[in-house]
Amino acid sequence: MKTQLIYNGKELELDVSLGSGQLPDGSTHQADVSAESNGLRTLTVDGRRVTLAISSNSSAIEVSYEGRTYKFDRPSVGKSRSGKAKTGSLQTPMPGIVSAVMVAEGDHVEVYAPLMVVEAMKVMATLEAPFAGVIKKLHASKGSQVKQGETLVEMEPLTPTEERS
């Protein structure tokens, strides 16, 4: 069975088959799942036993192995990765606490106007308006704790574009 993953922006296709099987390319490895305990998984790969930790959700898989963490993205289902600017949905680039909110819902703002500031341990990230428009929805208020990638502000352009549905 084939499965797709994205690592560092690069798509990987992995072919994992139950039982014995032949794989087209040269890189073929035999693995046994041996045990699971304490949040850890044990795999035997080509005769070598290794311990890993795995955490997964609908969009990503993280693997901890020998002191390093590897993050894989799952191919997104029907959701465009680009076009954030035009839909006006602004995400926080880092987790933290909303330390300032400069706008209210319904406000008209210029392009690059600061909308919200997220702060974490002395580091500040300011969300700016990607275009001139109207604040449609605020998803956080001053003092809110936010996770990385969480949508905080939704905007729409002053003149609706063809992309609006």
Place this chain on the structure above:
Amino acid sequence: MNSPSVKTPFRKLLIANRGEIAVRIIRACQELNLPVALAASEADMNSPAARLADEVICVGPGPASESYLRQDKIVAAGREVGADAIHPGYGFLSENADFAEASEEAGITFVGPPSSVIRLLGDKIRAKNLMAESGVPVMPGYTGENQADDHLLLEAENIGMPVLIKASAGGGGRGMRVVREIDQFLPELAEARREAVAAFGDARVLLEKYVERSRHIEVQIFGDSHGNVVHLFERECSIQRRHQKIIEESPSPVLTPEVRQQITSAAVTAGRAAGYQNAGTVEFLFDESLSGDHKFYFLEVNTRLQVEHPVTEMLTGIDLVKLQLKVASGEPIGLEQSQIGATGHALEVRIYAEDPARQFLPSIGDLACWVEPQGPWIRVDSGIKAGGEVSPYYDPMLAKLIVRGENRSDTIHRMISALKQFHVLGVTTNIGYLLDIVSDEVFQSGQISTQFLAERFADWKNPTEPPVEVLIAAALASMERTATPSRGAKSPTKSTDNPWSDASGWRLLAGTKS
């Protein structure tokens, strides 16, 4: 054999701290059978420390300025729970003389030096002058009362470039500026003063000759109220990122027995001169390139238990927290200098929730996985567990990993193995970075300085290609997810839907192509 009766030094101890150090202090109290209360912020009411303490008292909201830094609330909490001693840990109020005084006035023993000693050593100008008078080697510089701009400029010219401007009330790397060109001195002085006033409310500065490449070597001392001062050997803490120590070890690979003798006795002299009591650390700058009698200079005394105290505990076998409590209760240290020995080698690394590849940006989130390494001579001091949350309110240090070995090389290899067994998911950590540092040939040679990370690890990145094991694990995890929901919950073929749940010889072949 009956277990010896342990004398409880106090009736009840209040811990005015959080995280791993709160857990560390609670463990000492449990061994002493000493009831312990924890002063915790709203954000820490369910922390591992809060679960271990006999009682927990909330001292305010998450931000430290509204909880852990509120002297009034903490002293009131001490009164409320009936504590007769307060342990401040490190950071927060641990080196605050006013807090120590307020505790004493409330009839609660402050576990640390007397407030007058904290005040004296917190003033860098007074401390340095005292040390110079007592015969402790100090860095050439200016520590005078005349703080006029033109006078300081003249002194800076006499010292020669590069020169270091230090806030007299500063510490831990804060309020310091290096001046390399004399015409930059006055603008930098103005900046240093602004910082010093904003952070410490004290505009006074001292000037020192700046050494570009040096080592940070510190000596653990202990004093008691009977006038005894002993040392517990040195720790080298040269591996720093932005003035923040991240790796500490003992013994220092650079000290010969003769120089160790000199530096430890200088530390004891410094402690005696200050009338030191309880646990303290005398920090020295060590410059190998210097010829002559002294290669080290006094920097400052930290009047608290240090983050890296386990390094000393591992080597000497002495529990520093228990000794702190004993000394605070008025008892003598009870150990002669000749009874304090150190064997083997110990190494500590600090595990931070931060991304070393992105300017050490802090990482916050829920810990999907937290598995600590185990094994002989491996110690983990942590204040967090799987499912817990790394909150944005506090320092991002999650844990300390300390190992001991027969010698430095043996210890480093034990550390590498332990780091490889540390599994943290949900937040980005510096574990891979630490692994690369301790595996580095220059680090292993012992030729380190405080510039080591800036010189060798400035452009550090995690390895780009995941190994085969990781690809297979990720592939299995992705199948596990897609198989289960799409086939419906009623399917009886659970074991094949979820490759992980079948522990017996589930076999696969995986090929990769990119």
